[in-house]
Amino acid sequence: MMAATDGTVAWSIHTSYRDNLDARDFGELATRRDSVSGRMETVAPGLPKAAIWPEGDREKNAWNFRVRAESDKSAKAGKGDLILRWQTPAAGSWKLTLNVRNDGLDVKGGDGGRVIVTKLSQNEYNDTASVFVLQIPSSKLQPPKDVSAEEVVKLQAGDRIHLRFSAKIDGYGDQFLGVFSATPATGSGREISPADPASSLPQVPSVKKTGASPFRSGLFLLGVNGRWACSPFAEETVRLIHQHIPNLGVVMMMGRPEQFPRPEFYNALGIPTIVQSIGRGWEPFFKAEGAYEIDWAGRDLSKKLPGVTLSGDAHAISLPHPATWRAFEQLSKTAIRSGHSGHGFPDMVWMWGAGRGRTGHNPATIAAFRRDLLGTDEGFRASLNGGPLKTMKLRDYAEYYLGNLPPPSAFGLKSWADYEPMRRPAGKPPAYHPEYLLFDLLAHYEWLKLADFLGQTAVDEGGSFQCMPNPEDVANGCDFYFLNALPSVRASSEEYFQSVTYLDGAYYRFNYLTSERRAPQENGLVLESGGGGNQWPYYDHEVAYLAAYELTLATSASHLEGDFWPGSLLSLDGVLENEARRERAKQLMAFGLGFSHAKEDAANRVEPDFISISSRRIFRPWGTYWRPWQYRLDNFPAPDKPLAQGGYVFEGMGEEVLLNAKKVSGKPMLYSPSTATAAGWTALISKLETGEIPAAIVAAPGIENVIDTDFQMRPFAEIAPRYAHKQRPDGVWSGRVLAVTGSNELLADGKLAGPLFDAGDASVVITLGGQPLVVRRMVKDRPLYSVLFDPSLPENAPVTTAVYGHLLKQSGVIPHWTTPADSYARVYQSGADNLVIGVQSADVRDWAKQTQGRPSLTARLAYATKPETGVTVRVKTQPDTLYSWVALPSGKRDETASDKAGWLKLEAKGVSWQTFHVFPSGEASRAKLDQLAKRTQSFQAAIALTASQ
Numbered sequence: 001m002m003a004a005t006d007g008t009v010a011w012s013i014h015t016s017y018r019d020n021l022d023a024r025d026f027g028e029l030a031t032r033r034d035s036v037s038g039r040m041e042t043v044a045p046g047l048p049k050a051a052i053w054p055e056g057d058r059e060k061n062a063w064n065f066r067v068r069a070e071s072d073k074s075a076k077a078g079k080g081d082l083i084l085r086w087q088t089p090a091a092g093s094w095k096l097t098l099n100v101r102n103d104g105l106d107v108k109g110g111d112g113g114r115v116i117v118t119k120l121s122q123n124e125y126n127d128t129a130s131v132f133v134l135q136i137p138s139s140k141l142q143p144p145k146d147v148s149a150e151e152v153v154k155l156q157a158g159d160r161i162h163l164r165f166s167a168k169i170d171g172y173g174d175q176f177l178g179v180f181s182a183t184p185a186t187g188s189g190r191e192i193s194p195a196d197p198a199s200s201l202p203q204v205p206s207v208k209k210t211g212a213s214p215f216r217s218g219l220f221l222l223g224v225n226g227r228w229a230c231s232p233f234a235e236e237t238v239r240l241i242h243q244h245i246p247n248l249g250v251v252m253m254m255g256r257p258e259q260f261p262r263p264e265f266y267n268a269l270g271i272p273t274i275v276q277s278i279g280r281g282w283e284p285f286f287k288a289e290g291a292y293e294i295d296w297a298g299r300d301l302s303k304k305l306p307g308v309t310l311s312g313d314a315h316a317i318s319l320p321h322p323a324t325w326r327a328f329e330q331l332s333k334t335a336i337r338s339g340h341s342g343h344g345f346p347d348m349v350w351m352w353g354a355g356r357g358r359t360g361h362n363p364a365t366i367a368a369f370r371r372d373l374l375g376t377d378e379g380f381r382a383s384l385n386g387g388p389l390k391t392m393k394l395r396d397y398a399e400y401y402l403g404n405l406p407p408p409s410a411f412g413l414k415s416w417a418d419y420e421p422m423r424r425p426a427g428k429p430p431a432y433h434p435e436y437l438l439f440d441l442l443a444h445y446e447w448l449k450l451a452d453f454l455g456q457t458a459v460d461e462g463g464s465f466q467c468m469p470n471p472e473d474v475a476n477g478c479d480f481y482f483l484n485a486l487p488s489v490r491a492s493s494e495e496y497f498q499s500v501t502y503l504d505g506a507y508y509r510f511n512y513l514t515s516e517r518r519a520p521q522e523n524g525l526v527l528e529s530g531g532g533g534n535q536w537p538y539y540d541h542e543v544a545y546l547a548a549y550e551l552t553l554a555t556s557a558s559h560l561e562g563d564f565w566p567g568s569l570l571s572l573d574g575v576l577e578n579e580a581r582r583e584r585a586k587q588l589m590a591f592g593l594g595f596s597h598a599k600e601d602a603a604n605r606v607e608p609d610f611i612s613i614s615s616r617r618i619f620r621p622w623g624t625y626w627r628p629w630q631y632r633l634d635n636f637p638a639p640d641k642p643l644a645q646g647g648y649v650f651e652g653m654g655e656e657v658l659l660n661a662k663k664v665s666g667k668p669m670l671y672s673p674s675t676a677t678a679a680g681w682t683a684l685i686s687k688l689e690t691g692e693i694p695a696a697i698v699a700a701p702g703i704e705n706v707i708d709t710d711f712q713m714r715p716f717a718e719i720a721p722r723y724a725h726k727q728r729p730d731g732v733w734s735g736r737v738l739a740v741t742g743s744n745e746l747l748a749d750g751k752l753a754g755p756l757f758d759a760g761d762a763s764v765v766i767t768l769g770g771q772p773l774v775v776r777r778m779v780k781d782r783p784l785y786s787v788l789f790d791p792s793l794p795e796n797a798p799v800t801t802a803v804y805g806h807l808l809k810q811s812g813v814i815p816h817w818t819t820p821a822d823s824y825a826r827v828y829q830s831g832a833d834n835l836v837i838g839v840q841s842a843d844v845r846d847w848a849k850q851t852q853g854r855p856s857l858t859a860r861l862a863y864a865t866k867p868e869t870g871v872t873v874r875v876k877t878q879p880d881t882l883y884s885w886v887a888l889p890s891g892k893r894d895e896t897a898s899d900k901a902g903w904l905k906l907e908a909k910g911v912s913w914q915t916f917h918v919f920p921s922g923e924a925s926r927a928k929l930d931q932l933a934k935r936t937q938s939f940q941a942a943i944a945l946t947a948s949q
Contacts, residue, residue, distance in 0.1 A: 010086070010087040010089075011040060011052055011063070011084065011085065011086055011087075012028060012031075012085045012087075013028070013029045013031055013040075013042055013050050013052075013082070013083070013084060013085070014026040014027060014028050014029065014082075014083040014085055015027045015029060015048055015075070015077070015079035015080070015081065015082060015083065016079050016081045016083060016164070017072050017078060017079050017080070017081070017304055017312060018071075018072050018080055018081050018166055019280050019281065019283050019313070019314070020283065020304070020312060021126060021127045021128055021283060021284050021287075022125055022126065022127070022287060022302075022303075023120060023124075023125045023126075023127050023160075024125050025303055025304065025312070026083060027077065027079055029042045029043075029044060029048075029049075029050075030042065030043050030044060031043060037053060037054075038053055038054045039051065039052070039053035040052050040053070044076065046075075046076045047068050047069070047070035047074070047075055047076070047080070047171040048067070048068055048069050048070045048075060048079075048080060048081070048082035048165075048171065049067075049068050049082075050065060050066065050067045050068070050082055050084065051065065051066045052064070052065050052084065055179050055181070060181065060183070061181055061182050061183050062179055062180070062181035062183075063179070063180055063181070064177075064178070064179055065084060065163075065176075065177070065178055065179070065180060066175065066176070066177055067082050067084070067165045067175075067176040067177075068082070068171050068174060068175055068176070069081055069082045069113060069165040069166055069167040069171055069174065069176070070082075070167055070170060070171035071167055071169065071170040071171065073170075074170050074171070075171075078304065080166075080167060080170075080171070081164055081165065081166050082164075082165045083162050083163065083164045083165075084162070084163040084165075084180070085160050085161070085162055085163075086160070086161045086163075086180075086182060087158060087159070087160055087161075088155040088156065088157055088158060088159040088160070088161065088182075089157065090157050090184075091155065091156045091157045092154075092155065092184055092185075092189075093152055093153070093154055093155075093184070093185040093186065093187060093188060093189035094152070094153060094154075094155050094182050094183065094184060094185055094189065095150060095151070095152045095181075095182070095183050095184075095185040096117065096131060096150060096151050096152075096153060096161065096180075096181070096182055097148070097149075097150040097179075097180070097181045097182075097183075098115070098117060098132075098134065098148060098149055098150070098163070098178065098179075098180050099146055099147075099148040099178050099179050100115055100134060100136055100146070100147060100148070100176055100177070100178030101136070101137075101139075101144040101145060101146045101147070101176070101177055101178060102136045102137065102138065102139045102144055102174055102175065102176055102177075103139065103144050103175050103176075103177050104139045104140070104144070104173050104174065104175060105172075105173050105174070105175050109138065109139035109140035109144075109173060110138060110139050110140065110173040110174035110175060111138050111140065111167070111168045111169045111170070111173060111174060111568075112135070112136050112137050112138035112139070112168045112174070112569075113136045113165060113166050113167045113168045113174060113176065114133065114134065114135055114136060114165070114166045114168070115133070115134050115136060115163055115164065115165050115166075115176070116130060116132075116133045116134075116162075116163075116164045116166075117130070117131040117132050117133075117134075117149075117161065117162065117163055117164075118130050118131060118161070118162045118164065118192075119131055119153065119155065119159055119160070119161055119162075119192040120159065120160040120161075120162060121156065121159055121160075122156075122158045122159065122160075124194060126194045126195075126197070126284060126287075126288075127162060127164075128194050128195040128197070128200070128284050129192045129193055129194040129195065130192075130195065131151050131153060131161075131192055132149040132151055134147045134148075134149055135147065136176060138168070138569075140173075140574070146178075151190065152185045152187065152189040152190065153189040153190050153191075153192050154188065154189035154190065154191050154192070155189070161182065163180060168568055169568065195284070197284040197285040197287070197288035197289070198285055198288075200281060200282050200283070200284045200285050201282055201285055201326075201327050201330050201331075202255065202256055202257060202258060202330045202331045202333075202334035202335070203256075203258055203330075203334065204258075204330055204333045204334050204337060205258060205334065205337040205338060207337070208336070208337040208461075208462070209262075209337065209338060209339035210339075211267050211339065212267065212272065212273070212336075212339050212340055212341045212463075213266070213267060213270045213271060213272040213273075213341060214272060214341055214464070215249070215272050215274070215341045215342055215463075215464040215466075215490060215491065216247075216272065217520075217522055217558045217559070218247045218558065218559070218599050219247055219248065219249040219272065219558075219559045219560075220245050220247060220248055220249065220559070220560055220561075220562065220591070220592040220595050220596060221249040221250065221251045221274065221524075221559055221560065221561035221562070222238075222241060222248065222249070222250050222251065222561075222562060222565055222588065222592070223251045223253065223276075223533065223561055223562060223563035223564040223565065224250060224251065224252060224253065224564060224565040225252075225253055225254075225564070225565070225568050226252035226253050226254025226257065226260055226275065227254065227260055227568065227569065228565070228567070228568055228569055228570070229250055229252045229260075229273070230252070230260035230261060230262060230263060231569055233569055233570060233571050233572075233574075234263065235263065235265050236571065236572050237565070237571075237572045237575070238250065238265070238266075238269070238271070239265070239269070240572065240945060240947060241589070241592070242269055242271065243947060244589065244592070244593065244938070244941070244942040245589075245592040245593065245596050245942075247596065247599075248269075248271055248592075249271060249272045249273065249274065249341075249559070250266065250271055250272075250273045250274070251273075251274045251275075251276050251344065251466075251561055251563075252273055252274070252275050252276065252340075253276050253277065253346075253564070254275060254276075254277060255277040255279065255280060255281040255282060255331070256281065256334075257275045257331075257334055257335045257338045257340060258334050258338050261338075262338065262339045262340060272341035272342075273340045273341055274335075274340065274341055274342050274343060274344050274464075274466055275331065275334075275335035275338075275340050275342075275343045275344070276343065276344040276345070276346045276466070276468075277331055277343075277345075277346075278314050278315060278345070278346055278347055278348075279314035279317065279324075279327060279328070280313075280314045282314065282327050283302075283314060285323065285327060286302070286314070286317050286323060286324075286327070287302055289321070289322075289323035290321075290323075290362070290363075290364075291317050291318055291321040291323035291324055291362070291364070292316050292317055292318065292362070293316055293317065293318045293351045293359045293360065293361070293362050293365065294359075294361040294362050295308075295354035295355075295358050295359045295361060295424075296354075296358045296359070296360075296361060296421065296422060296423050296424045297354075297358075297423075297424045298361070298423075298424075299311075299354070301316040301351060301353070301354065301359065302316065308353045308354050309352075309353035310351065310352075310353035311353055311354070315347070315349065315351060315353070316351045316353065316359075317351070318351075318360075318362040318364055318365045319350060319365075319446055319447060319450050319477070320364060320365050320368035320369075320446045320449075320450070321362060321364040321365065322364065324450070325450065325453060328345065328450075328454055329453075329454070329457050331343055332454060332457045332458050332461060332463070332465065333457065333461055335463070336458065336461040336462060336463035337461065340463070341463055341464060342458050342463040342464030342465060342466060342490065343454075343458060343463070343465060343466070344465070344466035344467070344468060344491075344493075345451075345454060345465075345466070345467055345468065346468045346470075346526075347468060347470040347495075348447070348450075348451070348467055348468060348469060348470075348478070349469065349470055349475075349476040349477055349478060350443050350444075350447060350475070350476060350477025350478075352475035352476055352477070356474055356475045356620070356623070356624065356625075357436055357439050357440055357443070357474070357475075357620060358424070360421050360439065360442075360443060361420075361421055361423075365421075365446075366419075366420055366421065368446055369419060369421070369442045369446075370416060370417055370419050372393075372394040372442055372445060372446070373394060373408070373416035373419055373442075374416045374417065375393050375394065375395065377393070377394075377449070378391075378449070379391045379392050379393045379394075379396075379449070380392055380445075380448050380449045380451075380452035380486065381452060381456075381486065381487070381488065382452075382482060382485040382486055382487075382516075383485055383487060383516070383518060384400075384485055384516060384660070384661075385516075385660065385661040389487060394441070394442070394445050397441065397444075397445050397448075397482075398441055399659075400656060400659065400660060401441070401619070401656045401659075402437075402677055402679055402707070402709065402711070403659055403677070403678070403679025403709050404679070404709035404710070406434075406709070406710045406711055410434070410710050410711065411434065411435060411438065421435070421439050421442075422435040422436070422439065431621070431624075432620065432621045432713055434710070434711035434712055434713075436620040436621070437619055437620055437621070437707070437711045438711060440474060440618070440619040440620055441619060443477045444477055444478070444479045444482075444618060444619070446477075447477045447478060447479065448479055448482050448483065448486070451465075451467050451483055451486060451488075451489055452486050452488050452489070454467070454489075455467070455486060455487075455488030455489040455490065456488040458488075458490070459488055459490075464490035464491060465488070465489055465490055465491070466490065466491040466492075466493055467483060467489050467491070467492050467493070468492075468493040468494075468495060468526055468561075469483070469492075469494060469495070470495045471494055471495055471496070471628045471630065471631065472494070472513070472616075472617075472618060472628065472629065472630060473617055473618070473623060473626065473628050473629075474617055474618050474619060474620060474622070474623030474624070475623070475626070478618070479618055480492065480494060480513045480514075480630070481512070481513050481515075481516065481616075481654070482516075484513065484514045484515070484516045484517040484521065484523060485516035485517075487518065487521060489521065490520065490521060490522070491521075491522055491523075491524055491558075491559060492514070492517075492521070492522075492523050492524070493523075493524045493525060493526050493559070493561055494510070494513075494523070494524075494525060494526065494555075494630065495525075495526040495527075495528070496525060496526070496527060496547075496551060496631070497527070497528045497538070498538060498847060499845070499847035499861075500539075500543065500546075500547050500840065500844060500845065500847075500861060500913075501631070501632065501845050501847070502551075502631040502632070503547075503550055503551065503554060503824070503826065503838070503840070504631075504632060504633045504640075504641065504644055504824065505628065505629065505630045505631040505632050505633060505652075506550075506551055506554040506555050506630065506631075507554040507605060507644075507826045508612075508633060508640060508644060508650060508651070508652045509629060509630050509633075509652035509653075510554065510555040510630050511555065511556065511605070511651070512651060512652060512653045512654065512657075513630060514555070514556070522558035522559065523555065523556070523557060523558060524557045524558050524559035524560055524561065525548075525551055525552065525555060525557045525559070525560045525561070525595075526560075526561045526562075526563060527544075527547065527548060527551075527560065527561070527562055527563070527591050528563050529562060529563060529564065529566070529584040529585075529587040529588050529591075530584055530587070530855065531855065533563035533564040534564060534566075535855070536580065536583070536854075536855045536856045536857060536860070537583050537584055537586075537587040537855065537860060538587075538851070538855050538860055538861060539587065539590075539860055539861045540860060540861060540862050540863040540864075541586050541587065541590045541863070541939075541943050542590070542863035542889050542911075542913070542939075543844060543860075543861045543862070543863050543912070543913060544587045544590035544591055544594070545590040545591070545593060545594040545889055545939060546594065546838070546889070546913050546914075546915065547591075547594065548560060548562075548590065548591040548592070548593075548594030548595045548598070549594035549595070549597055549598045549838075549915065550598075550826065550838045550915065552594070552595050552598035552599065553598050553601070553603050553604070553605070553828045553836065553838075554605065554826065554828075556604065557595070557598075560591060560592070560595040562587075562588040562591040562592060564584075565584075565585065565588060566578075566580070566581035566584040566585055567581050572945070576945065579857065580857075583857065585945060586943040586945070589942045589943045589945065590939070590942070590943055592942070593938065593939055593942045593943075597935060601830050601834075601836060601917075602830055603828035603829060603830035603834070603836045604828060604829060604830070605649070605826075605827075605828055605829075606649045606816060606827050606828070606829055607649070608649050608650050608651035608667070609648065609649055609650060609667070609668075609808075609813045610648075610650045610651075610667050610668040610669065610670065610808065610811070610813055611650060611651050611652075611653055611657075611664055611667050611668070611669045611670070612638065612639075612640050612643075612650045612651070612652050612653070612669075612670040612672065613653055613654070613655050613657065613658070613669060613670060613671045613672060613673065613680075613684075614629070614635060614638040614640065614652065614653075614654070614655070614672050614673060614674070615629075615635070615654070615655055615673045615674040615675065615702075616629045616654040616655075616656075617629045617635070621674075621675050621707070621713065622673075622674050622675065629652075629654075633652075634792055634794070635674065635792065636674050636701070636702075636790070636792050637672050637674065637699040637701040637702045637790050637791060637792045638670075638672040638699070638791070638792050639670065639672065639699065639787075639791035639792065639800045639804050640652060640672075640792075641792070641794075641797070642791070642796075642797040642798075642800040642801045642804075643800075643801065643804060644824065645797070645801070645819070645821075645822075645823075645824055646801045646805065646815055646818075647815030647816050647817040647818050647819070647825065648805075648808070648813070648815055648816070649816050649827070650670070655671075655673050655676070655677060655680040656680070658679075658680050658683035658684055658687065659679050659680060659683050664687065664692065664693060665692040665693070666692075666694065667693075667694070668693070668694060668695045668696070668697070668808065668811040668813065669684075669693045669695070669696045669697070670696075670697045670699075670804070671684055671696055671697065671698045671699070671702070672698075672699040672702050672791070672792075673702045673703070674702055675702065675704075675705050675706065675707055675713070676702055676703045676705075676706045676707070676716065677706065677707045678706050678707065678708045678709055678719050679709060681703065681706065681716075681719065681720060684696060685720075685779060685784075688779040688780065688782050688784060689779055689780050689782075691780070691782065693782070694782055694811065695782060695783045695784075695785070695810070695811050696779075696782075696783075696784050696785070697785045697787060697804065697807055697808075698723075698784065698785065698786045698787065699787050699790070699791055699792075700725045700757040700786050700787060700788050700789075701754075701755075701757070701789075701790050703716045703720075703723070703724070703725075704716055704725075704727065706719050706720075722761075722777075723760075723777070723784075723786070724760065725757035725758055725759070725760050725786060725788060726757065726758045726760075727755045727756075727757055728755055728756045728757060728758060729755065733751070733752040733756055733768055733769065733771065733789075734750065734751040734752070734768070734769060735749075735750065735768050735769020735770065735771075736748075736749055736750075736768075736769065737749070737750040737766065737767070737768050737773065737799055737802055737803065738766065738767050739765065739766050739806055740764060740765060740766065740767055741765050745806070747766070747802040747803065747805075747806050748798055748799060748802040750768055750798060750799040750802070751795075751799075752768065752789050752795075752796050752799055753790075753793055753795045753796060754789060754790040754793055754796070755789075755790070756771065756772075756773075756788050756789055757786075757788040757789070758772070758788070759772035759775045759788065760775065760786075762775035762776060762777045762786060763775060763776045763777070765785065766803055766806065768789075768799070772788060773787075773788055773789065773799075773803065774786065774787050774788065774803060774807070775788065783810075785807055787803060787804075791803070791804065814876075815876070816875070816876050817837070817873055817874060817875045817876065818873070818874045818903075819839065819872065819873050819874075820872060821842075822841075822842035822845070823839065823840060823841050823842055823871065823872070823873075824839070824840050824845070825837055825838065825839045825840075825873045825875075826838045827875060833919055833920055833925075834917065834918065834919055834928070835875065835877070835916075835917075835918040836915055836916070836917055836918075837873055837875055837906065837915065837916045837918065838913070838914075838915045839871040839872070839873045839906075839913065839914055839915075839916070840871070840912070840913045841865065841869070841870070841871050841911075841912045841913065843862070843865055843869075843912045844861050844862070844863075844912035844913045847861070850862060861912075862912060863911060863912055863913065864910060864911065864912070865910055865911060865912050866910070867909060867910045868909065869909070869910070870907060870908050870909035870910055870911050870912075870914075871907065871908055871911060871912070871913065871914050872905070872906070872907040873905075873906050873907070873916070874903045874904065874905050874906075875903070875904045875906065875918075876902050876903060876904075877898045877902050877903075877904045877918075878898060878902055878920075879898060879899070879900050879901060879902040880897070880898060880899070880900055881897065881898050881902075881904075881920060882895055882896075882897045882920070882921040883895065883896055883897070883898065883904055883918050883919065883920060883921060884918075884919050884920075884921040884922075884925050884926070884929055885906060885916050885917060885918040885919070885929075886916075886917050886929050886932050886933050887906075887908045887911075887914045887915070887916050887917075888914070888915050888917065888932065888935055888936065889914075889935065889936055889939050890908055890910075890911055890914060890936070891933055891935075891936035892908055893929065893933060895921055904918070906918070917929070917932050
């Protein structure tokens with residue numbers, strides 16, 4: 001605190017998170033003062049920082065200031081906004097005058113920012129009573145420009161006046177200079193009152209604007225800053241992108257769409273626009289309504305807490321809270337009535353920052369959970385297995401996944417009206433507790449109810465709702481399978497980011513998650529142009545193109561959103577002159593073109609030969625750490641990753657498919673839950689008995705324990721003793737892998753890590769060094785094999801591939817392709833004669849090595865490799881047939897003949913990833929290949945961001 005020598009004036013300097021408006025959470029910065037000059041400045045190193053000194057005679061009550069605000073991400077303690085606080089010495093009318101400019105630090109100038117002047121009475125903490133707001137222009141493209149304002153206001157002694165400075169991007173090149181004065185005035189000043197917290201929400205127009213282009217299939221959605229999208233800077237850029245990607249939509253990030261009129265050129269070009277918000281800027285309302293979550297330790301997550309990710313952020317709100325429903329309902333109505341095609345909820349997740357399953361203790365959340373358990377809530381409307389639309393309640397949801405919802409007595413309660421989520425125990429939390437599973441069911445059920453409500457709100461307003469999980473995972477509270485069963489949700493958009501190994505899960509598992517979708521619903525994708533959509537790109541341009549192209553084919557995506565166009569209030573030239581922004585812009589163009597080309601090709605995955613059941617990670621005990629099921633195949637104890645590398649084509653499904661009427665008949669099934677459910681196991685045996693499943697292969701580590709219908713975890717031997725196997729000690733087991741039935745076929749010379757399990761009373765069919773490795777029991781006349789080791793361990797991959805390959809061959813299943821070790825391929829078919837084969841090398845799949853843990857201009861997933869290396873694949877085709885092909889995006893063309901067995905070898909040198917487009921040779925295919933080869937030129941033109949010819 002600094003007081004002038006006459007005692008009439010007091011200043012202090014504070015910091016705050018950008019979106020925080022609670023003065024109790026401000027941090028005061030230490031300062032030093034020169035008693036002669038009256039100059040005061042902060043002493044801590046780094047940003048934010050400030051200095052204040054008198055302007056001329058102190059009697060003028062005018063002060064110069066120099067301020068450097070910062071982004072929260074880069075600021076010390078995460079608080080980037082800088083607040084100059086002046087305390088009113090006496091009651092009366094005061095004229096407040098402010099003049100400010102952004103000089104910048106060097107010839108490059110600064111990005112600009114904002115200063116908000118507010119009044120805060122002595123006993124108030126809600127810093128929303130605005131006097132005036134000034135936008136501080138950038139000084140990069142023009143000389144520093146002064147902006148000013150003045151206002152006569154009525155103040156009481158001790159009232160605080162805040163000058164709150166925010167950096168537009170960060171504080172690197174910004175330096176705000178100016179003068180503030182406060183002088184007594186005659187007459188009656190304006191009364192400044194705190195804003196109604198609800199005024200921070202979107203304000204719904206009474207009349208709807210018409211003419212918006214409706215949301216449609218096939219859109220590349222460009223994610224942008226909403227203010228930029230409605231500014232004069234947007235039209236040139238959007239028109240240029242539209243030339244290269246005609247089926248274009250725009251996603252505008254903004255919380256108050258009614259404040260930014262939508263330019264008419266979007267309608268003229270037929271471009272649908274979606275308004276997205278996670279609720280930032282609405283924090284005063286959420287705080288006033290008590291809508292922030294409380295964790296199991298009783299901590300209020302409306303405040304920024306050390307070590308609690310997303311605390312103090314809009315992400316930390318209670319999803320079941322009525323205030324949350326009201327806020328997003330108003331966004332939906334406001335967006336659609338303001339002339340937009342719909343609205344979206346990005347990163348729509350349950351608050352996970354305090355730990356998995358540890359947030360849900362807001363009184364409104366608990367009340368919602370009790371209604372759910374009692375069955376007095378409204379439920380959600382879904383259509384499953386092609387059946388009619390029906391209302392589902394919590395009991396229906398639990399029975400779908402687990403076969404039962406236990407009574408309250410199973411949890412020590414007389415009535416569900418007494419339910420409370422589990423509190424933090426005094427000691428170490430147990431690894432599993434039945435209440436974990438109950439809580440996770442409740443959280444996911446409430447998440448689905450909110451999605452259904454917002455979808456129906458948009459439908460009622462004549463628009464569309466886009467829901468974006470990030471991704472499906474227990475900590476995020478998302479259920480992508482059921483989301484796609486909600487007819488009200490027009491678009492579900494799953495986000496894929498970082499390592500391109502996500503193609504593994506996308507190719508083999510994603511289609512199960514969207515299998516309940518019915519037209520006009522559609523599923524799509526979201527790709528980031530860098531960390532959070534705002535940092536250095538993850539990929540070389542060609543890798544970005546291939547990621548978008550293959551993800552679109554693998555998931556049958558109907559739209560792809562690329563986040564985010566760089567630069568706020570910048571022209572196209574302003575974006576392209578900066579290397580970081582230019583690279584992100586090119587990345588987005590590569591995403592858009594890759595998606596567009598995939599939609600043109602309309603290729604589909606090869607028909608799966610068998611089903612692989614594993615545990616989706618949306619409830620505990622199955623999801624206890626980050627490993628999204630639809631990204632990765634290496635979840636315990638599934639053999640999916642080695643089999644994918646080995647060229648097998650299968651359909652990954654969750655265990656719940658066995659309990660329900662999904663079509664699984666006629667195909668062999670692998671059963672590899674991380675912990676089996678009693679209902680799932682019973683259904684598996686039943687389907688073997690009826691012949692719906694002709695053969696099954698069980699991973700023994702997955703049936704060591706079982707979750708019973710009362711949610712208790714029990715030894716599997718108590719549930720199904722006939723099929724149980726006891727674990728043998730850990731060790732390294734090695735020797736010849738022999739199929740001991742028939743001719744004693746040598747499958748491999750193998751070595752295994754981890755435990756083995758005993759054979760029980762089953763027949764041994766494969767051995768390792770003479771010890772049982774696979775056993776068989778007959779269910780009626782159908783085989784049930786038990787694999788007695790962990791097939792998911794990477795060191796066991798050669799044995800896993802050999803063992804499962806032998807067992808699958810008994811059902812007529814063989815690989816579709818082969819690749820070198822650690823390379824992966826995926827095959828798609830377009831029409832009767834066109835194959836598309838995507839091949840990734842080990843290099844492009846090595847995220848940690850290529851990015852060095854943090855992507856940058858020189859450390860990202862690279863497309864080019866050494867000239868002698870590249871990608872190679874052998875694909876099963878017609879025997880003795882000549883094929884013509886083009887590899888993209890390199891543009892290489894050639895003709896290659898398959899051998900007598902039908903194996904066709906394709907390779908491209910000097911690249912880490914490629915798609916091969918293959919046709920039987922002939923005149924008909926030549927024209928198709930000519931058109932495909934032109935994509936190399938269109939790709940280069942698009943990422944150059946030049947007008948198309």
